[in-house]
Amino acid sequence: MYSRYIPPPKGDPNSLNTESIDSSQLSQVPPKPQPTAYARYIPPPKSSQSTSLHVSTQQHVRFNGDGEANREEPPSKRIKLAQDTVAIQTSDQEQPKKSKKKKRKSVQSDSLAEDTNSLGGGKSEDIEVQIEKQEDTVSGLEVAGIQQGSDNPTLQVEELPLPMEVLQAEESSKRRDKKKKKKTNDDEESSGQAEDNIPLRHKAILEKKAKSIRKAPEPAQEDVAMNDVSSRADGNASQQKTPEIELHGLEPIPQPEPVALDTTTPSYETLPPWLASPIRISQGASAPFTEFGLTPDLGITQEIAERLNSKGYKQAFAIQTGVIPFLLPNHCKKMQGDVLVSAATGSGKTLAYTLPMVRDISQSSRHTTRLRALIVVPTRELVKQVQQVCEDCASIFALDGAKRRPRIAMAMGSQPFEHEQTSLIEREEVYNPGMYQQRVKRLARSSELDQDAGGDEDSGYNTEDEGKDAIRRGEDKLQTLPNHVISYKSKVDILICTPGRLVEHIKFTPGFCLDFVRWLVVDEADKLLGQNFQQWLDVVIPRLQTDERIGARNHKQSNLSGVRKVILSATMTRDLDQLEGLKLRRPRLVVLEGTKAQGQAKSDVNQQEHALPGLLEEAALKVGDPNLKPLFLIDLLRSRYVLGKSSDADRNASDDETSSSGSDSDADSDVGIASSKKSTEPFKTPSRAQNMPAVLIFTKSNETTLRLSRLLSLLAPTLEPFIGTLTSTTPYTTRRDTLRSFNARKLRIIVASDLVARGIDLPSLDHVINYDMPSSIASYVHRVGRTARAGNIGKAWTLFTNPEARWFWNDVASEKVIQRGKPVERLRVTEEKEDAFDVKVAAYEAALAKLGEEARQTRHKA
C-alpha cells in the first residue's frame, strides 16, 4: 500500500542516482524502487496505540550481543534511529542497489519528515505505526521466509517480509560492510557478496537476536560510549548530545614533548688527535733490530745487532719496534716530534729509548763532553738500573767506530752533594782578561752596595735567574790567577737522576747548565708529573726552551733542532693538564696493546687504560680475620703454590693444577692454601734454597714492612736467612746490597714498601704478593708488574679483607680498566682441624709478644 516493488526502468541508470536528488526533486519525480533483498511489503498498522518508543526498543538488535546497552539510550534518540531505519528501508525499495550508500547519506543529511513525505506522502508517526504492525507478524513470516529460501532475491522480498529488527540488523551490518568497503574502495564486489549471503545471514542474525534476548548482559560503560560514537557517526539520526564525562579536575596536565635521546656519536674529539688516536703496537710485533732506520748508517747496523744479541737482546720487543724508529735520525718532520710511550711493565721500554739516544750521542764530537741527555726517574734504584742499560748501549756503540763513548753519570743523593758536584762538573782557570775585568767590576760594585746597605740592583748580578746570580757571586769570590777566570766543563754526556737532585744541581752547582741538552727522558712519567717533586718541571723545562747557544741542540744526522722528549710509563697519564707542563712538540703516543686487544671493540680497548703482561697470572685470597693476616701469608708462602715447589718439575705440575682449579674467576676455588711440613724443608740447606722461587711481598708502609719481615722470621724461623727488607728508610747501601743478594739468589723473599713497586727489574721473580691492598689501580699494575717480565711467566697474589673486596673485584680485577690475559682467580683457605689452627694462633701470639718485647728494648736503647 505504501511502498511496493516497481521494476527499474530500462533507461539510463544514472538518472536514479540519488546523491544529487533533493527533497523537492523527490516530490516531483516519484522514485523508482529497485529490486533489493531488503525491500518488502509492509502491511498497514493494526492499532494506533503503538508508540514509537516501543518500536524503537524492538529495533535495537545488535550483532554482537550488546544491544542491551542501547536500551539505556534516551527515547528520543531511539525514535530517531527508528525513523532513520524506516527512511532507509523505504528509499532502499526505491533506489537501485548501487546508489544505496549515497542515498543513505542523503537521508542522513536531510530531514526525515521530508523524506518520508516525498516517498509515501505520510507522516513519520504513520511509519512508526506500520513498523509496530509489522512486529506483530514477525514470527510467522520470518519462518516462512527462511523455509522458502528462494534464490531470487526479488521474490524473497515480495513474499517474505522480514521483521523490522532483522531489517535494521541487516542495515547496520550493511553499514559496517560499506564502511569497510569505503576503506578498500571495492564497493561493487562487496555488495555482490552481501546479496549472495542473504539467507544464511538472516539465520545467523536471528540466532544472535534470540541469544541476546535470552541473556541480556549488563550494559557496559564502554558499550554506551561506543554506541554514542556510532550513533553520532550515523549523522542526524543521533544529533542529541551525549552527556559529557566530568573529569573532576583530573585531566592530565599538559606535558612537554619527551626529549629524544641523542644516540649519535659526536663527530668531534675532545682530546687532541695524537692522544685520541695513538699508534697501536700489537704484542706480537717483535722484529730483528736491523729492520729499523732508513739506511743502516741511520739505524742499527748488523754489528750492533750482533752485540745486542750477545747482551741478551736477541730481537727487538714489540714496543721497541714501535718506538725506536721514531727516535732514530730521520729527516721527515713527522718522525721528529716528542714521543709518549704507554706499555706494560717489563715490556722493554728502557732499551726502547736508551738505544737510539745513546746512538745519537755517540755521534757527537769526540773531544767535547757536554751534558746532552737527561733521564729523570723517581727512585735511586731505578737510576742505577737505567744507568746499567745505558752503559750496555754505550759499550755496544763504542765498539762500532763511534766518535766517542758517551759518559754516563747518576745524580740521586746516594752520596754527598759536593761529591756529586765534582763528579758532574770540572772546574778550571782559563786566561781571559776581558772576563777577568768584568769580574773585578762586579765585585767592586757589590761591596759598595753592601756598605751602603742598599740592594744589588747595579751589582751586575741582577739577571732574571736568581740561582745563576748566586752561583756567579760564589765564583767571583774564588781566588784565581791574574787575568784568569773560572770556567766549568761538563764531565758527563748523559745524566740519570731523580727530579729532586736535578733541581738541586741546577740551582746550586756552578757550571751545571742545560744549554746543550737535546734529550729529555721522563720514565714513570705519571708519577713524576703527578707529584712534581720540588716543582722540578717548572725549574727544568724553561731551561730547555732557551736557545742561547746557536746549534747547541742540533741533532746529528737529521735536521732536527731542540730537545727531544720521551715520556714513558706502564700507566701513562692522559691528563692534558699534567702533560702541558712538558711543553711537548709534535707529540706522538705509542701504545702497546694488551694480549686480548685484537679481539675487542676499539671503544672497549680505549676504555681500558692499562695492560698487564700477557703471561701474568693473578689470584686473590680472602682474609677472613684481618687480625690473623700474617698467618694467611705464612700459609700461602708455605703452600705448594709458592715456596712449596722444590723443583721446576714440581712447579710445572702445581701450575697446571692451579690453572685448572680456577678457570672460573667468579667461583671460589679451593687451592688448599694450607701449610705443610714438607714445604719449608728445602730451606734447610742454602744450596736447595737457591732453587726456591723468588717472592716479593708488598705492604702499605715502611713500618708494616719492618714488622712483617720480623714476624715472618719469628713465625717461620727456617725462612729467616732468606728474607730481606726494602723500605725508603733503609740506607741506600743496604738496599743496594739486598737487591744484589736477591738477584744472586741468596735471598728468596723480600718484604718491601712501594719503594720498589715501580720500574725495578728483578730477573726471575716468580711471585708478587700484595700483603696489603695497593692504594690505586696504577699501583696494583706496577706492583704485580715486577713479575712476568720480558715474556716470562709470573704469578701475583692479593690478600683482601671484607671491606676491600668490593673495590678489588669491581675495579682492580675488572676487565673494564685493565687488559689482562686471564681473569683473576679467586681462592680460599682450606679449613683446618681446630687443633692445628689453635697451635698456629698460639705461635702467632707468642711471636707478637716477642715483637713487642724487641720494640721495647730498641726504644730503651735509643
Ligand SMILES: Nc1ncnc2c1ncn2[C@@H]1O[C@H](COP(=O)(O)OP(=O)(O)OP(=O)(O)O)[C@@H](O)[C@H]1O
Ligand atoms: N729486546 C729484548 N730482548 C730481551 N730482553 C729484553 C729486551 N728488551 C728488554 N729486555 C729485558 O726485559 C726486561 C724488562 O725491561 P724494562 O725494565 O725496560 O721494562 P719496562 O718496560 O721499563 O718495565 P717497567 O714499566 O716495569 O719499568 C729487562 O730485564 C730487560 O733486560
